[in-house]
Amino acid sequence: MQKLGELLISVAVAGLASQWVIDGAASAQDFPPYPEQKPLAAERQGAIAKGREDPPNGGRPEINSADEMRAASGYSAPGAVRYATLAAAAADGKWGVTTYYRCKNTPGGTAINAPYPAPLEVFDGVYSIGDHANNIWAIKTSEGIILLDALGSRENAEAFIVGNMMRLGLDPKDIKIIIVSHNHDDHTGGVEYLKDLTGARLGMTKIDWDAATAEGAMPAKADGDFYIVDGQKITLGDRTLTAVFTPGHTPGTISLLFPVTWKGQDHIATYAGGQGSPNELAELVQFRTSLDHLAVFNDLMQSDVVLSNHTVGDDGLTKVAAMTADPSVNPYIVGREAVIGYHEMWRACLSADIEQMIHDGATGDPTALAAREGEPH
Numbered sequence: 001m002q003k004l005g006e007l008l009i010s011v012a013v014a015g016l017a018s019q020w021v022i023d024g025a026a027s028a029q030d031f032p033p034y035p036e037q038k039p040l041a042a043e044r045q046g047a048i049a050k051g052r053e054d055p056p057n058g059g060r061p062e063i064n065s066a067d068e069m070r071a072a073s074g075y076s077a078p079g080a081v082r083y084a085t086l087a088a089a090a091a092d093g094k095w096g097v098t099t100y101y102r103c104k105n106t107p108g109g110t111a112i113n114a115p116y117p118a119p120l121e122v123f124d125g126v127y128s129i130g131d132h133a134n135n136i137w138a139i140k141t142s143e144g145i146i147l148l149d150a151l152g153s154r155e156n157a158e159a160f161i162v163g164n165m166m167r168l169g170l171d172p173k174d175i176k177i178i179i180v181s182h183n184h185d186d187h188t189g190g191v192e193y194l195k196d197l198t199g200a201r202l203g204m205t206k207i208d209w210d211a212a213t214a215e216g217a218m219p220a221k222a223d224g225d226f227y228i229v230d231g232q233k234i235t236l237g238d239r240t241l242t243a244v245f246t247p248g249h250t251p252g253t254i255s256l257l258f259p260v261t262w263k264g265q266d267h268i269a270t271y272a273g274g275q276g277s278p279n280e281l282a283e284l285v286q287f288r289t290s291l292d293h294l295a296v297f298n299d300l301m302q303s304d305v306v307l308s309n310h311t312v313g314d315d316g317l318t319k320v321a322a323m324t325a326d327p328s329v330n331p332y333i334v335g336r337e338a339v340i341g342y343h344e345m346w347r348a349c350l351s352a353d354i355e356q357m358i359h360d361g362a363t364g365d366p367t368a369l370a371a372r373e374g375e376p377h
């Protein structure tokens with residue numbers, strides 16, 4: 001505890017928010033507090049199925065079978081119905097929340113009514129430190145920490161990223177690299193604050209970085225920062241991440257594969273950098289092409305773990321809760337068959353959206369799919 005107290009003092013001296021500066025042993029109330037939760041309107045996350053009202057998902061709807069897909073998704077194009085059925089079969093009940101979210105013709109976005117998840121070491125030196133909607137991953141290396149994404153604001157970066165690292169006994173100033181998956185404000189909003197705090201190098205694709213800079217969402221590329229390109233190896237100390245260019249969600253979305261270990265076993269994790277389906281046909285097609293590209297890397301590197309930057313991308317709330325309750329089982333390790341099923345589910349959902357959009361255009365009868373106000377985060 002002495003060490004943690006010293007850490008807190010050293011961070012406080014570095015200029016962090018004064019309301020949680022402490023001068024003694026750390027306890028929960030000494031960390032940056034979590035923000036108060038604002039309940040969502042029920043329609044924002046879809047109707048809650050009976051029996052699924054409870055945390056950890058806060059009643060987020062799930063699709064775990066073809067019948068549930070038919071009932072929830074409402075596709076009318078024959079091709080879309082077929083693809084959606086294939087998606088439900090491919091997911092095989094393993095990602096109920098994600099399957100609901102993936103196939104676009106269901107209400108709700110990444111926002112969710114759910115308690116904040118506990119910060120957790122999910123693999124050796126790989127930590128889940130995000131909020132209830134956005135997963136944030138901190139990857140410890142022999143030369144510091146790689147952070148994946150930065151949440152949507154200084155306040156959230158401080159409360160969750162900095163606060164949760166301290167709750168886990170990590171020093172936020174050890175962040176040496178921040179990789180930003182794509183240019184959406186729920187991933188970029190905390191970048192400037194964290195860069196100022198840690199001096200970390202930033203990495204992002206040029207196309208999304210240029211767009212973010214133009215919008216004032218991110219600091220301009222500085223000395224030491226780097227652009228990320230397809231196939232790039234990003235190394236810090238004893239860890240190397242492989243970047244895969246996966247445009248579609250945004251023009252410059254990046255995904256990553258990297259080795260992890262747990263209980264003495266080696267695994268390969270695939271981290272998907274963009275989640276929600278875009279609203280334009282060309283972008284949906286590009287996204288599907290990107291997923292196929294990512295699947296090539298999954299196959300070559302034999303990925304057996306699915307990670308996401310949103311809790312609706314890997315059923316993260318369920319997994320964190322399960323692992324917190326029973327640390328002897330790691331639900332993120334799903335195996336090769338399930339990784340393939342996950343890819344097929346995602347691809348089939350994009351295909352269903354493509355089918356429905358073309359059908360709507362051809363029949364002159366646009367459904368809620370094209371007109372729907374998406375929340376593509």
Ligand SMILES: [Zn+2]
Pocket residue numbers: 182183184249274275276376377
């Ligand atoms: Zn996004």
